[in-house]
Amino acid sequence: NSATDLWVLTGWIPEQVFLQSDDLEPDHFWKRTFDAFNFGDVLITMGTGKMTAKTERELGLAGEHDYAVLDLREVDGQRLLLVKNPWCEGTSWRGKTKQAPRCDANPEQDMAGLSSTKLNEDTNAVECSRDLLNDDDQLSPGTFWMDIDNVLQHFESIYLNWNPGLFACRQDMHFAWDLRDQSLGRQQHRGQFASLSKQTIWVLLWRHLRNAIPAGATDDEIAEGRYTIDLQGHIALAAYSSQGRRVLLPGKHVVRGWFVDSPQTLIKLSDCKPGVAHTIVPLEQGLAAAEHTFTLSVFGNSPTALAEATLRSLYINTLSAAWTKKTAGGNAHSPTYPINPQFS
Template sequence: MDCDKVLQNFENLYLNWNPGLFRYREDIHFPWDLTSGRGVAGCFVKNPQFSVSTRGGHHGDGDDAPDGAVEHEEPGFISIYIFNTEGKRVSLSDGALHRGPYVDSPNTLMRLEMHPNTTYTAVISEQSLPSLNQNFTLSALSTAPVQIAPAQNKYKYVTKVQGHGLNPQFTMKVSSATDVSLLLECPETETATHIKLFWSNGNRVARVRSRDIITDSGDYRRGGCLAEKRTLDEGIYTIVCSTFAPDQLGRFTLWISSSYPCKVDPLAPEAAGRRASISDIGILPPGSDRMLAPLRVPRLTRIKLIARSRQSLIGNHPLGRRRSEDGHHSDAISGVRVSDFDLQSGLENQGGVWIVLERIGGPGGQVEDHFEVEALSEERVDIGEWIVEDA
């Protein structure tokens, strides 16, 4: 058969290699139930993972071969990731030592050069494989003995919390000093997430101050984000999960891994047990930096105020703005707050009580800002119309 007929009758052409070139072979067979164990892109917490260890001499190739349960005609791709993590499980796809291409063939090959007495972690990854219980074989062919075994967890204790909500927070009680890992997994592909651990005695965090942050996950990331802390002392801490865009709701799974047991409980939402009253949108036009609205209550009540930016316009470019919080200014995405205070009724004859919003740092008075204020209180609260003060 000449080359033209080969191209006419076959879709793919593979150049094979001779496994007889290697003196040693180690195989491990395993199932992967993709009906329930499919992970989120970029998050490897549910993926099959194995330690690959050398004992001496020079080492060569390894390959990952799904068996006949994966038909060639079925869509889907597989790949191998290699991590230098001493055979321990990894949580995210970041930081791989080697990463193979995703291929739609029944097997894929990863070539490695391993020094004697070295242990790597091999992670099997897939994209768009059918949601079936798939069977795989991971084989190591080498010039010296190699051992393959399921990768072990780095941490002894793992707690999993599933939920659905807006920027949830959790209290974490640590009874003994421990290493801890916080992994936030979100299946919403367009949702970028972040996680922080705070010194807050287990209380809800409303204001982010750098001195209160113990560790965080860095930049916002789609799929999942990871924060780790070595030797976290005994105490009660607060875990804060957030999304890059404000007011995003979504499903999530929080994995708390530690060397010693930790007790994790969800914190009640900020508005729990209170009436929520939301003002109309107040607009600060270009050239004005201060507006106010009257605040009235029918009787003595305890109240908290939260101001949030809803939109900032300067041409087609969105801008972050700054608002006043207890006399100070802030550009926090989550809004700024006036903590609980008691407000009595009947003050209108004395000039009334007013909510005042200010902004600073505007670029030449070109920005139009849209704000709203939420009042959380024990009784009904009335927030009047916004009045813009002249510049």
């Protein structure tokens, strides 16, 4: 997605916001994004979901496509986004707000510096500030204003890339996660951190991408695109208040993110108390049975201590045994039951 692209190009922290989530609070989301945008601390892009060809024609939007957001404004009570289709021949959104009250602005005026559009009797009167802005001839092709309500209706995700300069401190942990040994199960690598002061902590997990190109591949095979980067699988992050100890079974989490197919996923922990450790658990679904490498990054405005999660028990004793034809004694009603492996 576009947040990954901007993370690679700029190093700004990627966040994916699912607009159809029940947890989304539109008013709170708009305020924090609008304020950060005006301070120059966030880059915004948006992505649509799957659409039929008919819906694409009716809306003027492309399905499964990312758009750039060039500006945010509040005009006449409307919360507006200036959206840009990066395709040079891309279409523009055709919708209008039918229920919006008609503006009382004088057509001869400049619409508070936003548009010089004039209305006349031969054209259909637009019904709100957004539609007046979209009638501006100075808008470049593929660029249009859209209100936040229609964004929530027609887009699937908003991607935010945050200025890392918002945080004074950062700590990284690099680790490998080997999923090849299925006998051990798909165990989760667990890290833990403790904040040294009360603050909000952002935790970013990013997966390292590798080309699946064997050593003996020829130039022609590579040029044909026979070998590509392995992007299968989904990852997520969860945080637990388990004093920095390993989590044996997924219990009640403090924060848990969505499973995403992008290489990065972000969670935020608010009001972390000084000296209280949290356990961070990367999760996966469908990753290939291979060794994967990751980086866990913690951002905050005061130092944090990031380290491996500790074991829940101080002492561990491991005994090995095998269930074979000679040691399979059957159930408790069988006379050979005592030959089963037993421990005390």
